[in-house]
Amino acid sequence: xxxxxxxxxxxxxxxxxxxxxxxxxxxxxxxxxxxxxxxxxxxxxxxxxxxxxxxxxxxxxxxxxxxxxxxxxxxxxxxxxxxxxxxxxxxxxxxxxxxxxxxxxxxxxxxxxxxxxxxxxxxxxxxxxxxxxxxxxxxxxxxxxxxxxxxxxxxxxxxxxxxxxxxxxxxxxxxxxxxxxxxxxxxxxxxxxxxxxxxxxxxxxxxxxxxxxxxxxxxxxxxxxxxxxxxxxxxxxxxxxxxxxxxxxxxxxxxxxxxxxxxxxxxxxxxxxxxxxxxxxxxxxxxxxxxxxxxxxxxxxxxxxxxxxxxxxxxxxxxxxxxxxxxxxxxxxxxxxxxxxxxxxxxxxxxxxxxxxxxxxxxxxxxxxxxxxxxxxx
Numbered sequence: 510x511x512x513x514x515x516x517x518x519x520x521x522x523x524x525x526x527x528x529x530x531x532x533x534x535x536x537x538x539x540x541x542x543x544x545x546x547x548x549x550x551x552x553x554x555x556x557x558x559x560x561x562x563x564x565x566x567x568x569x570x571x572x573x574x575x576x577x578x579x580x581x582x583x584x585x586x587x588x589x590x591x592x593x594x595x596x597x598x599x600x601x602x603x604x605x606x607x608x609x610x611x612x613x614x615x616x617x618x619x620x621x622x623x624x625x626x627x628x629x630x631x632x633x634x635x636x637x638x639x640x641x642x643x644x645x646x647x648x649x650x651x652x653x654x655x656x657x658x659x660x661x662x663x664x665x666x667x668x669x670x671x672x673x674x675x676x677x678x679x680x681x682x683x684x685x686x687x688x689x690x691x692x693x694x695x696x697x698x699x700x701x702x703x704x705x706x707x708x709x710x711x712x713x714x715x716x717x718x719x720x721x722x723x724x725x726x727x728x729x730x731x732x733x734x735x736x737x738x739x740x741x742x743x744x745x746x747x748x749x750x751x752x753x754x755x756x757x758x759x760x761x762x763x764x765x766x767x768x769x770x771x772x773x774x775x776x777x778x779x780x781x782x783x784x785x786x787x788x789x790x791x792x793x794x795x796x797x798x799x800x801x802x803x804x805x806x807x808x809x810x811x812x813x814x815x816x817x818x819x820x821x822x823x824x825x826x827x828x829x830x831x832x833x834x835x836x837x838x839x840x841x842x843x844x845x846x847x848x849x850x851x852x853x854x855x856x857x858x859x860x861x862x863x864x865x866x867x868x869x870x871x872x873x874x875x876x877x878x879x880x881x882x883x884x885x886x887x
Contacts, residue, residue: 527807542795543625544572545786547615549582549802551632555603556582556802558592558615563797568599574598577620584611585629609634609801615786624789625796633752633803638665641810642746644727644823649734654748656806658723665758670730673706673883675743678872679826680865684848689840691848691862700847700871704886705878712765714758720883738876740814740822745886747809753801760784760799766834811887829869835861845869 540563547558560575574597582590582602592600607613615627636658643650652669655784681701685694717723730748733739752762763782785801788794814822833843833852836859847870849863865876 528555530860539636540795542797543575543619543783543788545615545617545625545627545796545798545800547627547798547800549607549613549630549632551607551609551634551802551804553603553805554605554607555601556590556592556605557599557601558617558800560598560600560617560619575619579618583616583617584613586611589616607632613802625786626789627800628785628787630754630757630785630801633663633754635666635750635752635804635806638748638750638806638808641730641746641808643812643817643887644730645818646732650817650821651729652731652746653727653751653809654725654730654734655727656725656750661723663723663752664718665716665753665755666714666725666728667753667758667761668709668715668728668730668748669708670709670713670740670746670748672709672731672744672746673704673886674739674741674745675702675704675886676738676741676876676878677702677826678767678875679829679869680831680849682847682870683850684862686839686842686844686846686848691839700873700880703876703878703880704883705876705877706883711769712761714753714761714765716758718755735821735823736825738824740812740817741824741826742814744812746812747807747810750806750808751801751803756785757801758798794844809885827869827875829865831863831865833861834864 512836544561544563545558547556549556558580560578560580561572562575564570564572568642576594576597578594578600580592580594580600582592588604588606590602592602594600609632612629612630612631615625617625619625637655639655639657641652641654642797643652645651652670656666658664679702682699684691684770686692709731714726715725715728717725731746733744760782767782782797784797784799786796786798788796831849834846839862845868846864849865849870851859852861852863854860864870869875872878873880
């Protein structure tokens with residue numbers, strides 16, 4: 510038995526020791542494929558399509574937009590909705606007459622004259638989101654979602670989210686330099702409180718297909734580490750949910766496995782996720798993306814640090830040195846210098862002001878947010 514254990518241990522060490530990084534040929538020289546991200550929002554009677562081109566895996570450049578194309582959506586009754594290019598590669602239309610009784614397909618004619626169609630899709634209705642909530646997850650919290658459909662007609666789900674958090678800088682700048690003089694900082698120019706907003710970047714799909722009921726319970730959307738600035742003051746997440754067809758679910762699941770779960774010995778091998786868009790001129794051409802549509806269920810929740818046990822949140826603000834600028838040096842001090850509070854002599858007269866680095870004083874620098882309060886913020 511001892512010899513057998515040693516042999517097994519040796520084999521494991523040998524196998525893991527042979528794992529070496531591999532750069533595929535496409536990492537430096539990507540083929541030029543059209544990328545299509547399109548969705549018909551039945552809840553908003555709108556259509557949005559984003560067209561771009563692939564880039565090399567090793568590239569840090571953003572995907573090149575496909576501008577100047579003719580983009581439209583057609584239903585099975587022959588009605589056509591023309592989309593306008595609102596930004597480079599982004600095409601949309603609003604206030605449309607959409608219905609779950611019709612099927613729809615996407616039509617693209619690029620600036621080079623190439624023509625693309627999607628297969629026809631049926632708009633699906635999403636059930637409401639039952640709840641969005643947090644649960645403890647070791648070194649932080651998970652944001653979870655629950656939903657169900659009593660009719661059993663959903664089964665395949667996709668989520669995305671937009672998260673916003675409020676936070677403060679470490680030190681408060683009560684004064685600012687104007688015309689070589691220290692003056693009180695107006696409230697509208699405060700740089701102490703910021704809000705930052707980010708959208709989900711991962712593919713979030715789930716299914717109840719193997720369950721007796723059409724129920725999704727405690728599906729994890731986002732993990733927030735205990736050290737994250739998100740848990741510093743106030744956090745909000747807006748969750749969007751849509752129902753997929755089995756074909757669409759298979760596409761997104763395949764894309765998720767190919768892009769997000771690679772790198773270890775036991776992860777799935779890279780594979781091509783086949784969407785529902787094809788080139789009319791060259792049917793064998795690879796087109797990346799999927800065109801789909803349906804209603805979107807939404808739910809927003811707020812989370813306060815006081816709701817979370819201390820062992821699940823340990824965010825610490827930045828600590829910086831505090832210096833003093835004397836009054837006689839104010840005229841030659843750069844106007845970008847951030848002043849905190851007055852420094853007084855024993856007789857009460859002001860002799861200078863404290864200052865610190867922008868990392869600790871300006872919340873825009875510290876957390877990357879903005880000082881404009883979101884309209885929806887409670």
